[in-house]
Amino acid sequence: MELSEPFAQTRALYERKGFGRGRVGFGHHPALLVVDLARAWTDPASPLGSNLDSVLERTMSLLEVARRRRVPVTFTVTAYEASFNDVPPIMLQKLPHRRVLVVGSEWVALHPGLARRETEPLIVKKHTSCFADTPLMSQLASRGTDTLIVTGCSTSGCIRATVEDSFRFGLRTIVPAEAVGDRSRQAHEANLFDIDARYADVVPCDEVLAYLAGVNGIA
Amino acid sequence: MELSEPFAQTRALYERKGFGRGRVGFGHHPALLVVDLARAWTDPASPLGSNLDSVLERTMSLLEVARRRRVPVTFTVTAYEASFNDVPPIMLQKLPHRRVLVVGSEWVALHPGLARRETEPLIVKKHTSCFADTPLMSQLASRGTDTLIVTGCSTSGCIRATVEDSFRFGLRTIVPAEAVGDRSRQAHEANLFDIDARYADVVPCDEVLAYLAGVNGIA
Amino acid sequence: MELSEPFAQTRALYERKGFGRGRVGFGHHPALLVVDLARAWTDPASPLGSNLDSVLERTMSLLEVARRRRVPVTFTVTAYEASFNDVPPIMLQKLPHRRVLVVGSEWVALHPGLARRETEPLIVKKHTSCFADTPLMSQLASRGTDTLIVTGCSTSGCIRATVEDSFRFGLRTIVPAEAVGDRSRQAHEANLFDIDARYADVVPCDEVLAYLAGVNGIA
Amino acid sequence: MELSEPFAQTRALYERKGFGRGRVGFGHHPALLVVDLARAWTDPASPLGSNLDSVLERTMSLLEVARRRRVPVTFTVTAYEASFNDVPPIMLQKLPHRRVLVVGSEWVALHPGLARRETEPLIVKKHTSCFADTPLMSQLASRGTDTLIVTGCSTSGCIRATVEDSFRFGLRTIVPAEAVGDRSRQAHEANLFDIDARYADVVPCDEVLAYLAGVNGIA
Numbered sequence: 012m013e014l015s016e017p018f019a020q021t022r023a024l025y026e027r028k029g030f031g032r033g034r035v036g037f038g039h040h041p042a043l044l045v046v047d048l049a050r051a052w053t054d055p056a057s058p059l060g061s062n063l064d065s066v067l068e069r070t071m072s073l074l075e076v077a078r079r080r081r082v083p084v085t086f087t088v089t090a091y092e093a094s095f096n097d098v099p100p101i102m103l104q105k106l107p108h109r110r111v112l113v114v115g116s117e118w119v120a121l122h123p124g125l126a127r128r129e130t131e132p133l134i135v136k137k138h139t140s141c142f143a144d145t146p147l148m149s150q151l152a153s154r155g156t157d158t159l160i161v162t163g164c165s166t167s168g169c170i171r172a173t174v175e176d177s178f179r180f181g182l183r184t185i186v187p188a189e190a191v192g193d194r195s196r197q198a199h200e201a202n203l204f205d206i207d208a209r210y211a212d213v214v215p216c217d218e219v220l221a222y223l224a225g226v227n228g229i230a
Numbered sequence: 231m232e233l234s235e236p237f238a239q240t241r242a243l244y245e246r247k248g249f250g251r252g253r254v255g256f257g258h259h260p261a262l263l264v265v266d267l268a269r270a271w272t273d274p275a276s277p278l279g280s281n282l283d284s285v286l287e288r289t290m291s292l293l294e295v296a297r298r299r300r301v302p303v304t305f306t307v308t309a310y311e312a313s314f315n316d317v318p319p320i321m322l323q324k325l326p327h328r329r330v331l332v333v334g335s336e337w338v339a340l341h342p343g344l345a346r347r348e349t350e351p352l353i354v355k356k357h358t359s360c361f362a363d364t365p366l367m368s369q370l371a372s373r374g375t376d377t378l379i380v381t382g383c384s385t386s387g388c389i390r391a392t393v394e395d396s397f398r399f400g401l402r403t404i405v406p407a408e409a410v411g412d413r414s415r416q417a418h419e420a421n422l423f424d425i426d427a428r429y430a431d432v433v434p435c436d437e438v439l440a441y442l443a444g445v446n447g448i449a
Numbered sequence: 450m451e452l453s454e455p456f457a458q459t460r461a462l463y464e465r466k467g468f469g470r471g472r473v474g475f476g477h478h479p480a481l482l483v484v485d486l487a488r489a490w491t492d493p494a495s496p497l498g499s500n501l502d503s504v505l506e507r508t509m510s511l512l513e514v515a516r517r518r519r520v521p522v523t524f525t526v527t528a529y530e531a532s533f534n535d536v537p538p539i540m541l542q543k544l545p546h547r548r549v550l551v552v553g554s555e556w557v558a559l560h561p562g563l564a565r566r567e568t569e570p571l572i573v574k575k576h577t578s579c580f581a582d583t584p585l586m587s588q589l590a591s592r593g594t595d596t597l598i599v600t601g602c603s604t605s606g607c608i609r610a611t612v613e614d615s616f617r618f619g620l621r622t623i624v625p626a627e628a629v630g631d632r633s634r635q636a637h638e639a640n641l642f643d644i645d646a647r648y649a650d651v652v653p654c655d656e657v658l659a660y661l662a663g664v665n666g667i668a
Numbered sequence: 669m670e671l672s673e674p675f676a677q678t679r680a681l682y683e684r685k686g687f688g689r690g691r692v693g694f695g696h697h698p699a700l701l702v703v704d705l706a707r708a709w710t711d712p713a714s715p716l717g718s719n720l721d722s723v724l725e726r727t728m729s730l731l732e733v734a735r736r737r738r739v740p741v742t743f744t745v746t747a748y749e750a751s752f753n754d755v756p757p758i759m760l761q762k763l764p765h766r767r768v769l770v771v772g773s774e775w776v777a778l779h780p781g782l783a784r785r786e787t788e789p790l791i792v793k794k795h796t797s798c799f800a801d802t803p804l805m806s807q808l809a810s811r812g813t814d815t816l817i818v819t820g821c822s823t824s825g826c827i828r829a830t831v832e833d834s835f836r837f838g839l840r841t842i843v844p845a846e847a848v849g850d851r852s853r854q855a856h857e858a859n860l861f862d863i864d865a866r867y868a869d870v871v872p873c874d875e876v877l878a879y880l881a882g883v884n885g886i887a
Contacts, residue, residue: 030327104254106249140394146535152808167424175359176362179358180318181319181320348751363806370590372620375590458854576836616762620758635674636858
């Protein structure tokens with residue numbers, strides 16, 4: 012990644028400490044995870060939204076290759092019962108803007124350009140991490156997944172938390188830099204920096220496309 | 231929190247969106263969690279270390295009140311078997327500086343100033359989150375904890391990940407700003423900002439001290 | 450519990466070992482969990498079903514008191530996407546009879562006699578344990594629950610697995626004997642015996658009704 | 669399995685329902701899990717113990733082949749801090765006989781005949797399930813494990829709970845019938861029956877030995 016001034020200083024500090032340049036690399040059995048690319052986030056008119064057009068475009072390129080190479084694809088969306096009784100009450104207290112994220116509403120419909128197929132799981136999740144209180148790890152483990160490619164939004168929320176859990180479960184975790192986005196440029200950069208230093212390899216999207224093109228997915 | 235320039239812009243954006251100012255407040259049954267204040271992090275000569283003297287001092291003040299009011303205290307440290315066969319192999323590949331964190335070594339001994347008591351659990355953890363693959367949630371739930379006060383280090387690693395999981399479990403999560411630290415000032419600020427916007431209330435340490443002083447802990 | 454011959458021998462063995470008579474008792478903040486009382490299990494004509502009329506009747510009595518005393522109530526049902534891509538493929542291989550458990554189908558509709566209210570969460574789960582990959586623990590912890598009363602079916606499947614996880618999380622776990630059921634009498638008895646020896650207090654339903662009648666639930 | 673009278677009736681019922689005969693079979697990437705074969709359980713003089721000599725012998729045979737074929741091996745033992753502050757207080761209330769299971773004591777030392785190697789992880793766990801609050805799933809997932817062979821004790825406690833979680837994570841779970849044991853013959857049989865009907869394939873030990881002999885483990 013190119014780094015703006017404050018991150019360059021931190022990286023210099025990390026390098027003196029021998030911290031932050033470890034690479035996990037690609038494994039042999041990848042899966043593609045597309046996080047929360049639904050209207051609430053992709054429509055700038057939404058209270059949570061911003062312009063994520065280029066993130067969507069890059070994700071669609073990744074989807075195209077993944078489907079061609081039979082690499083498993085999973086989608087997620089954060090959504091709640093209309094009563095919000097499916098989450099602790101403090102969730103809405105801390106994050107009142109999530110009040111629009113109701114199961115079945117237009118706000119939580121995936122962007123139509125993603126063209127999710129029936130065979131591609133859609134996980135409805137309650138927390139930022141796609142692993143928290145969901146069957147994601149079961150799905151990945153049962154397919155022998157060793158590499159998880161994470162795209163979507165938001166870098167400072169669901170992407171960050173998902174990548175932390177993915178690393179914890181021992182998955183080689185890859186973030187294609189241009190295929191994740193955030194409403195705040197500052198939060199995006201700061202979190203990509205932390206993610207790359209601690210949990211996942213942040214790499215150019217083209218590198219991930221080239222890798223996927225050479226993979227043989229499900230037999 | 232006072233904010234430097236880039237965060238002020240992000241906060242302005244968040245406020246236009248109605249995002250990031252939700253408060254969870256204090257509950258009635260707090261616990262104090264002291265994260266990774268061991269020599270590997272508190273000794274500036276360690277590959278992972280930096281000067282955390284003021285963080286230690288603030289944490290000791292919080293400990294003093296918590297013990298006086300009989301508020302449950304838990305400590306954690308990240309440590310591994312000498313063979314490192316207790317974690318996925320990619321952990322060391324990504325974070326080679328963790329090679330010093332061996333169970334029983336001087337690097338993972340808690341700072342003596344904390345004076346941990348036998349009755350205060352010490353959780354040896356493998357991941358950044360204190361909840362991941364540990365009995366922490368069992369311990370907190372069985373005591374009826376509704377409020378978790380998180381101190382220690384590092385803000386951009388274990389504090390951030392712990393606070394995410396604490397919020398997910400519905401605990402009112404409180405971060406006393408001066409009682410958490412990080413080797414990088416930039417990473418510290420960026421993560422405190424995200425934590426306050428998304429998962430926990432970041433408040434002055436004095437406010438937490440005043441709250442604890444009025445609590446009746448374990449009967 | 451009254452015990453048939455083989456269990457009486459095992460109990461005698463356990464007693465010589467000082468094993469199996471520990472009691473957890475009731476706490477102060479109970480919640481009521483009603484497990485899988487949907488048509489697939491309550492209709493004897495279903496491939497998974499059997500006559501659970503008395504279990505339903507007892508559960509309705511518990512519900513009546515719980516609602517009156519404002520004790521939190523949660524329902525669960527096991528159900529899958531029609532594609533079954535939300536669970537590992539071996540699930541259907543091992544348990545092909547679960548093929549009927551499709552989200553939205555008549556088989557997974559709760560028994561109408563339970564009259565679930567909008568404010569009572571319904572958790573759609575994938576596994577036998579109501580805690581596995583669901584937000585149940587978050588919901589309970591955020592309410593300060595210390596006692597979980599478990600009713601429904603099947604004793605040898607979802608009840609057993611749920612009670613194991615409930616105990617692990619430190620909740621005082623109570624099974625009203627007549628309010629849980631199973632298609633097999635033998636499996637029912639053997640599992641109630643194990644549950645009582647290891648994880649929860651199995652007590653007469655009337656004792657639980659009397660306890661609930663004296664509780665002050667949510668303020 | 670050969671079945672005594674009450675189980676035969678239940679199996680007949682299950683067969684009429686199309687329930688309980690699903691097979692998961694062996695996969696390509698097995699791991700061997702050896703559960704709690706420490707002195708507290710293998711020494712008949714222990715409050716928790718019984719004669720498990722044949723279980724030990726069978727497990728050693730499995731270990732010999734697994735090591736020869738480079739199949740990953742993991743051991744577990746249930747053990748607590750001397751203060752027991754690492755688990756919810758109700759654990760000892762329900763299971764007072766666990767008071768002897770203190771970290772570092774002779775009771776929790778693995779049986780010397782198992783000859784654990786330094787490279788074979790030993791997981792110190794708090795609950796019956798080897799997956800609960802431990803890094804087991806991370807270890808298995810990071811090695812691409814698709815098949816888990818479970819041996820040790822007790823069938824009605826740790827084996828049953830571990831197998832439930834293993835199935836939930838989508839692992840093909842195999843129980844070699846003669847390599848698991850229990851202090852109670854009745855509890856052993858009842859739980860093997862449930863395990864085979866719901867979560868894992870219970871097969872003769874010789875079948876597992878033959879399978880392992882043909883496997884190529886870690887490259």
